[in-house]
Amino acid sequence: MSVRELVVLGTASQVPTRHRNHNGYLLRWDGEGILFDPGEGTQRQMLRAGAAAHDLNRICVTHFHGDHSLGLAGVIQRINLDRVPHEITAHYPRSGQRFFDRLRYATAYRETVALTQAPVDADGDLAVTPSYTLEARKLSHPVESYGYRLVEPDGRRMLPERLAAHGIKGPDVGRIQREGALGGVTLDEVSEVRRGQRFAFVMDTRLCDGVHALAEGSDMLVIESTFLDEDLEIADEYGHLTAWQAGAVARDAGVRHLVLTHFSQRYSDPAEFERQARAAGFEGELTVAYDLQRVPVPKRR
Numbered sequence: 001m002s003v004r005e006l007v008v009l010g011t012a013s014q015v016p017t018r019h020r021n022h023n024g025y026l027l028r029w030d031g032e033g034i035l036f037d038p039g040e041g042t043q044r045q046m047l048r049a050g051a052a053a054h055d056l057n058r059i060c061v062t063h064f065h066g067d068h069s070l071g072l073a074g075v076i077q078r079i080n081l082d083r084v085p086h087e088i089t090a091h092y093p094r095s096g097q098r099f100f101d102r103l104r105y106a107t108a109y110r111e112t113v114a115l116t117q118a119p120v121d122a123d124g125d126l127a128v129t130p131s132y133t134l135e136a137r138k139l140s141h142p143v144e145s146y147g148y149r150l151v152e153p154d155g156r157r158m159l160p161e162r163l164a165a166h167g168i169k170g171p172d173v174g175r176i177q178r179e180g181a182l183g184g185v186t187l188d189e190v191s192e193v194r195r196g197q198r199f200a201f202v203m204d205t206r207l208c209d210g211v212h213a214l215a216e217g218s219d220m221l222v223i224e225s226t227f228l229d230e231d232l233e234i235a236d237e238y239g240h241l242t243a244w245q246a247g248a249v250a251r252d253a254g255v256r257h258l259v260l261t262h263f264s265q266r267y268s269d270p271a272e273f274e275r276q277a278r279a280a281g282f283e284g285e286l287t288v289a290y291d292l293q294r295v296p297v298p299k300r301r
Contacts (some may be wrong), residue, residue: 006262008043008291008292008295009025009292014264023036029297059090060092066242088115089116091126092119119202131152139211148200183220202223203222223241223259226241227242246280258282
């Protein structure tokens with residue numbers, strides 16, 4: 001059975017706290033695992049969450065600030081220690097190649113796994129699989145940063161009442177799906193488009209075109225909300241979003257489930273992030289993320 005869920009490994013910005021590890025997010029998408037922004041301590045958080053190196057197929061790094069990438073060294077070495085039998089692909093800004101190289105070879109170890117490096121240097125598609133297309137969009141941060149989005153191909157939903165009206169049943173249902181028509185009845189007459197799911201991951205950034213492009217129509221948007229709105233000027237200076245801005249982005253993009261994360265240690269009340277996102281007019285499902293939480297991707301529309 002396919003599983004689509006976000007496993008939250010860490011939610012702190014810049015420095016960890018007693019209750020929040022550095023960033024780390026594992027997206028389980030059917031039989032694949034995509035690890036986003038493995039900050040320091042990610043390997044241990046994976047262990048606590050019941051996730052193994054064998055679960056990983058891709059690693060996506062938004063940018064090379066330490067709270068989003070220092071865990072790479074440990075994760076890569078664990079992949080090799082466990083002799084993961086399949087290829088793993090790493091995506092990251094090409095401008096940070098020197099940082100990736102340093103982290104990949106931070107200490108001595110035996111390489112046993114094919115780790116494919118696929119750096120990002122422009123907006124566009126990074127990978128196309130039967131289950132999804134992985135896209136990247138440039139963000140606005142003091143160092144080059146990219147957000148990521150998975151888009152599932154559209155499918156077809158068969159409509160039982162229309163099939164019955166045309167006398168199509170049993171093996172003929174599969175036949176019309178394969179061939180597109182049966183006895184003068186077209187597939188369009190007995191089915192409708194089932195929109196593919198969309199998952200977006202937006203970390204350190206100011207508001208910019210890339211944020212809106214990634215969020216548009218997403219079933220789940222995981223987005224940084226480092227600051228509250230009373231610190232809007234600080235957020236803009238350091239290239240971050242507020243909870244209110246994140247809520248407004250989700251509202252305008254028609255997001256179904258908004259996941260807020262990457263919180264500054266200066267705030268003690270997590271509920272205030274939800275209050276400000278709601279004040280921006282977002283009415284969908286909303287999660288203020290905490291470490292080791294599992295958040296299901298919404299079911300298809």
